[in-house]
Amino acid sequence: MNLNTKATAQNTYDAIVVGSGISGGWAAMDLTKKGLKVLMLERGRNIEHIKDYTTAMKKPWEFEHRGKLTEEQKRTHPVQKRDYPYTEFNESFWVNDLDCPYTEVKRFDWYRGFHVGGKSLMWGRQSYRLSDLNFSENAKDGHGIDWPIRYKDIAPWYDYAEKFAGISGQVENYPHFPDGQFLPPMDLNVVEKSVKKRIEDHFKRARIMTIGRVANLTVEHGGRGNCQYRNLCSRGCPFGAYFSTQSATLPAAVATGNLTLRPFSYVTEVLHDKESQKATGVRIIDTETNETMEFFAKIIFVNGSTLATTQILLSSTSEAHPNGLGNASGELGRNLMDHHFRCGASGEAEGFEDKYIFGKRANGIYIPRYRNIGNDKRDYLRGFGFQGGANRSNSHTGIAEMDFGGDFKDLISTPGKWNMNLGGFGETLPNRENKVTLDRSKKDKWGQPVIAIDCQFGDNEFKMRKDMMDDAAEMLEIAGMKNIKTFDNGSAPGMAIHEMGTARMGNDPKTSVLNKWNQMHEVKNVFVTDGSCMPSIACQNPSLTFMALTARAADYAVSELKKGNI
Amino acid sequence: MDRRDAVKSVAFLIGGALSATTIATLFDSCTQPGKNSENLFTEDQEKLVTEIADIILPTTAKSPGAKAAAVGPFITMMIKDCYPEEAQKAFVKGLEALEESAKKDYSKSFLEIGVKEREILLRKVREATISSQKKESEEIAEAQKLEETKAQQQSAKENMDNPMAMKEKPAKKPQFFAIARDLTILGFFTSEIGATKAYEYIAIPGKYDGDYKMKPGQRLFV
Numbered sequence: 001m002n003l004n005t006k007a008t009a010q011n012t013y014d015a016i017v018v019g020s021g022i023s024g025g026w027a028a029m030d031l032t033k034k035g036l037k038v039l040m041l042e043r044g045r046n047i048e049h050i051k052d053y054t055t056a057m058k059k060p061w062e063f064e065h066r067g068k069l070t071e072e073q074k075r076t077h078p079v080q081k082r083d084y085p086y087t088e089f090n091e092s093f094w095v096n097d098l099d100c101p102y103t104e105v106k107r108f109d110w111y112r113g114f115h116v117g118g119k120s121l122m123w124g125r126q127s128y129r130l131s132d133l134n135f136s137e138n139a140k141d142g143h144g145i146d147w148p149i150r151y152k153d154i155a156p157w158y159d160y161a162e163k164f165a166g167i168s169g170q171v172e173n174y175p176h177f178p179d180g181q182f183l184p185p186m187d188l189n190v191v192e193k194s195v196k197k198r199i200e201d202h203f204k205r206a207r208i209m210t211i212g213r214v215a216n217l218t219v220e221h222g223g224r225g226n227c228q229y230r231n232l233c234s235r236g237c238p239f240g241a242y243f244s245t246q247s248a249t250l251p252a253a254v255a256t257g258n259l260t261l262r263p264f265s266y267v268t269e270v271l272h273d274k275e276s277q278k279a280t281g282v283r284i285i286d287t288e289t290n291e292t293m294e295f296f297a298k299i300i301f302v303n304g305s306t307l308a309t310t311q312i313l314l315s316s317t318s319e320a321h322p323n324g325l326g327n328a329s330g331e332l333g334r335n336l337m338d339h340h341f342r343c344g345a346s347g348e349a350e351g352f353e354d355k356y357i358f359g360k361r362a363n364g365i366y367i368p369r370y371r372n373i374g375n376d377k378r379d380y381l382r383g384f385g386f387q388g389g390a391n392r393s394n395s396h397t398g399i400a401e402m403d404f405g406g407d408f409k410d411l412i413s414t415p416g417k418w419n420m421n422l423g424g425f426g427e428t429l430p431n432r433e434n435k436v437t438l439d440r441s442k443k444d445k446w447g448q449p450v451i452a453i454d455c456q457f458g459d460n461e462f463k464m465r466k467d468m469m470d471d472a473a474e475m476l477e478i479a480g481m482k483n484i485k486t487f488d489n490g491s492a493p494g495m496a497i498h499e500m501g502t503a504r505m506g507n508d509p510k511t512s513v514l515n516k517w518n519q520m521h522e523v524k525n526v527f528v529t530d531g532s533c534m535p536s537i538a539c540q541n542p543s544l545t546f547m548a549l550t551a552r553a554a555d556y557a558v559s560e561l562k563k564g565n566i
Numbered sequence: 567m568d569r570r571d572a573v574k575s576v577a578f579l580i581g582g583a584l585s586a587t588t589i590a591t592l593f594d595s596c597t598q599p600g601k602n603s604e605n606l607f608t609e610d611q612e613k614l615v616t617e618i619a620d621i622i623l624p625t626t627a628k629s630p631g632a633k634a635a636a637v638g639p640f641i642t643m644m645i646k647d648c649y650p651e652e653a654q655k656a657f658v659k660g661l662e663a664l665e666e667s668a669k670k671d672y673s674k675s676f677l678e679i680g681v682k683e684r685e686i687l688l689r690k691v692r693e694a695t696i697s698s699q700k701k702e703s704e705e706i707a708e709a710q711k712l713e714e715t716k717a718q719q720q721s722a723k724e725n726m727d728n729p730m731a732m733k734e735k736p737a738k739k740p741q742f743f744a745i746a747r748d749l750t751i752l753g754f755f756t757s758e759i760g761a762t763k764a765y766e767y768i769a770i771p772g773k774y775d776g777d778y779k780m781k782p783g784q785r786l787f788v
Contacts, residue, residue, distance in 0.1 A: 354779065402695065413764040415780065
């Protein structure tokens with residue numbers, strides 16, 4: 001090798017973290033806290049906490065299009081515009097799809113943000129632990145491969161993640177729904193309290209309804225302010241009241257003095273040395289100058305988010321790894337999963353006309369999974385949870401279709417009907433045929449090959465959706481709701497923005513990419529701790545698990561480094 | 567045959583192999599903003615929009631109306647920026663038709679007739695819109711039924727493979743009155759006047775009370 005040693009020394013760190021979202025930010029924090037000099041690479045621009053949340057304090061009338069998209073924005077964001085998150089309110093947090101195309105063998109919605117903090121700025125913040133039911137189900141029913149860990153392996157790391165991130169929630173002592181280290185819970189409103197009581201009484205707590213466990217602070221925590229009940233989180237929080245890289249992990253990493261953050265650094269490849277069988281660093285494109293550069297480190301954490309991580313690893317080919325880094329198993333890019341949702345029921349609550357809600361709660365209710373547990377056996381495997389809530393809208397009974405005029409205006413200025421809705425989030429089975437490959441026939445703005453995504457839901461998911469609708473309607477019925485309507489708006493993979501599984505953990509290097517420490521079987525100094533590591537996805541929102549797995553892997557990586565094993 | 571029909575029949579010919587996405591993408595290329603957006607409306611038509619909005623949400627004893635909240639200019643700006651050419655055309659055509667009906671019924675411009683006459687004319691447009699939308703929905707339902715039967719015969723297996731495919735919402739014809747009403751409601755209640763005088767705007771609630779006792783004359787919190 002003919003290395004320019006001076007440049008190498010300048011560009012050498014103890015560890016490189018690829019990506020600055022929920023898991024990347026966490027890896028950078030824990031590695032720097034343990035004394036490592038860390039370079040965190042982010043392909044997009046920097047967003048400074050508070051200062052760069054340019055729309056956070058804007059009033060509704062200060063948005064020219066009042067949140068709507070222009071035809072030009074729809075043209076440049078053909079994927080982002082497919083669902084509700086992309087709006088004028090946080091327009092700059094979403095990618096221009098024309099710059100970074102991908103191939104949809106079947107429809108797959110890929111929602112992305114290229115900036116420091118990644119999706120930690122726009123995430124839904126629901127934070128649930130997985131349980132031993134989830135960790136053992138692959139082995140039990142034979143779909144996918146067994147998780148190499150069990151709940152006891154991750155439980156202390158959940159404790160740590162919750163304590164640092166600040167998760168508010170209610171202890172429930174309910175089977176397969178582990179409690180955690182919670183800040184005080186947010187309140188249920190008057191209708192939700194009634195619904196909760198009637199459901200729990202009817203099912204004798206075989207089903208429960210609880211307030212969402214959410215990464216919003218109900219009290220000041222770790223120097224961050226508490227939630228102000230504006231429900232404008234996705235614009236960035238000027239109070240630092242929800243967990244994001246910017247509000248939580250980045251300041252902690254910066255405080256160590258060990259972090260170098262480099263935005264505009266698109267990692268195209270992890271560099272590998274055949275002799276030592278280790279990764280030596282990464283190659284990037286500086287997206288401002290288009291210059292190619294290399295950085296070196298003893299440990300590489302790849303946290304680009306599931307699909308971007310997959311793209312980087314598939315692109316990291318060498319003589320020793322012709323099919324992508326650490327891909328001797330052929331599982332890299334396979335087993336792509338996302339939750340299926342947009343299916344449930346809603347109804348109207350009567351008898352609460354004298355009550356209303358003050359404040360906007362950035363959280364809803366949660367009904368944890370109860371299907372296929374114990375003696376319950378369905379014609380499908382796994383299960384689902386419900387999210388939802390009650391609210392009072394401006395919709396009133398007896399308004400004529402397309403009405404207008406003064407009386408109409410005065411009426412819709414006042415609180416109208418109470419509505420309670422339940423929407424299911426269902427587990428998707430791991431399936432090798434749901435896969436990501438490189439499509440070299442197409443290039444992105446930076447000349448890199450794109451990925452092709454070939455993924456669809458299957459029969460198990462389809463069957464589950466009937467229960468998701470019927471159970472929701474049944475519970476609303478039990479809760480005394482009126483005018484109950486079920487809905488199934490269809491669900492395309494990617495829409496839940498919970499894509500996972502393409503570099504799964506496992507005990508057997510023949511069938512998995514990572515070991516039980518999120519360490520590559522074949523390349524011991526490479527760790528992957530974003531959603532791609534998941535052998536199954538349960539039905540809970542996953543980000544808390546990424547935090548816990550990242551913390552656990554960082555701890556292991558540093559101890560291995562100290563022992564001289566990597 | 568318009569572009570949408572053309573694409574659909576292509577998709578049908580090749581056995582439905584075009585994904586929903588591809589079809590959507592093809593459609594998207596037909597929804598460029600109008601080329602002459604800048605000069606879309608005459609000065610009189612801009613005035614007309616302001617007056618229409620003020621009939622839809624007028625000043626009442628409780629709060630000022632759409633005109634006070636400058637909803638007219640908001641609507642014309644939105645039509646220019648956020649609507650495809652087809653909808654822009656339908657909207658302008660609707661304005662022209664309304665003006666014509668004012669001349670026919672009252673021998674005057676819409677701008678010259680009284681509030682009562684304006685309301686009568688708009689009620690007529692509303693009724694026509696409702697019945698036209700109803701008819702269209704029936705036609706769509708009919709066409710879908712036919713297509714489903716065909717699809718079942720042709721590719722039952724394909725449906726089995728992907729039973730959760732997103733149901734494409736059939737594109738409905740843009741309706742002048744529906745757009746005008748939607749944009750008036752959006753523009754008014756998100757304006758400073760609408761949000762603070764019709765609704766009660768609270769920038770930073772600071773707390774959550776889910777058992778809040780309604781006050782007399784309670785307005786919606788935003």
